[in-house]
Amino acid sequence: MAEGNLLRLVKEGNLILLKEEVANVWDAKKRHFGRSGDTLLHHAARHGQLRILTYLVETLEMDIEVFNSDYKRPLHEAASMGHRDCVLYLLDRGATVDCLKKADWTPLMMACTRRNLEVIQDLIDHGANPLLKNKDGWSCFHIASREGDPEVIQYLLDVSPTIWDTESKIKRTPLHTAAMHGRLEVVKMLLERCRYQPDSRDKCGVTPFMDAIQHGHLGIAQLLLEKHKEGHAGTIKTLLLLGADLNAKDGKNRTALHLACSGQHAACVQILLQAGLRDSPDSTGTHARQLAKKPALLQIFDGIPVPSCPVHQ
Incomplete structure (x- = not known):
């Protein structure tokens, strides 16, 4: 007592x-x-x-x-x-x-x-x-990027200009973290002030773009795609560049289309298909369209030929 x-x-x-x-x-x-x-x-x-x-x-x-x-x-x-x-x-x-x-x-x-x-x-x-980093390799900048306060991010960059150049133990950057959690203003600041590669991959092969798509943050996905194009202008034709970025796959052979369908994000799926990304099987033989469940998503795939999949035949 x-x-x-x-x-x-x-x-x-x-x-x-x-x-x-x-x-x-x-x-x-x-x-x-x-x-x-x-x-x-x-x-x-x-x-x-x-x-x-x-x-x-x-x-x-x-x-x-x-x-x-x-x-x-x-x-x-x-x-x-x-x-x-x-x-x-x-x-x-x-x-x-x-x-x-x-x-x-x-x-x-x-x-x-x-x-x-x-x-x-x-x-x-x-x-x-x-x-300093914790046992997972996260610094305070990873944490601040997750929380998404632009003033905190700006201050940390001012007092420690190289603080952005860090990865967790599974090679995730603060840009991955901000993209995953939908922190649009922070993503803009990181792309403007830091030298991140928009298509950098973590140990599973996931890029910040794929993180944004999987979690339905279409504005961030578009921003990352535009930044990717700007960063390579004059070196590769835009069409080829766009295809190289969109067709990136993670460790399970999944494309951004798989992640968007898994998250049931119809707007993201529409953008990806219009940009030319084609459905393909992941390491288990599963196509992205097989993950679509919401009517809006099913309607998008309606009329698109079903790709053949030897694994399921």
Whole structure:
């Protein structure tokens, strides 16, 4: 019961009653709560209770580097929830700016999961390294590209101009990430400010264009296709260039048409077919049209001859 009261009072920011409750719990400042192993400091930082945080650090003398079961520090909590006052307090008290939690996530990476530019700036101003990667090879730039705040992307590129030149362990770039999640403004910025190849492939052979098609982000797919054409103007005939890009296949021999049909994105399928992409079997012998289920998609394929498929004969 005492544990529940402590955590409730921290969450509510009730410092007066918390002091009284702490006096009745002899190991309050050392106690780890629940399976997460959070301390009172973790809870105060998570809920943005600066007065409580100050009391725990300066009166109870709790260690600001205390970690829970996932090696998460109070700074991780404050950064991930966007509590700028708590972040600044912990940093001013000497918290390690690039401390690592489980899976090698830094507070800066946690801050980039939210669109809070000021917290990101504060961490970098205090020495956070934006080029660090977690166990999956993601940097804070991958995370920011997924969240899609153009101001954050612009700031990170300004303070670290080479930050864009990174890949995850499966060779996915921030451009892949932004395209997959439909972050049109970020994709525009990445294509303008960075030297990405629009048709770069990850380990599965997927390009940002294919990511955009699969998830129904037609505007991004068109932008990537246009950028691809611009980047090679004067070297290959436009028609051949367009065909080379559209006919790219992933590790399962699927084309963009397979991905568009799988996602039931009729508009994307229409664009691909009009651009000249022909249906072909993947590694299992499945044609894209066999994945079409919605009436709008079936109508597009109506009248187009069914390709022969020896695998199914």
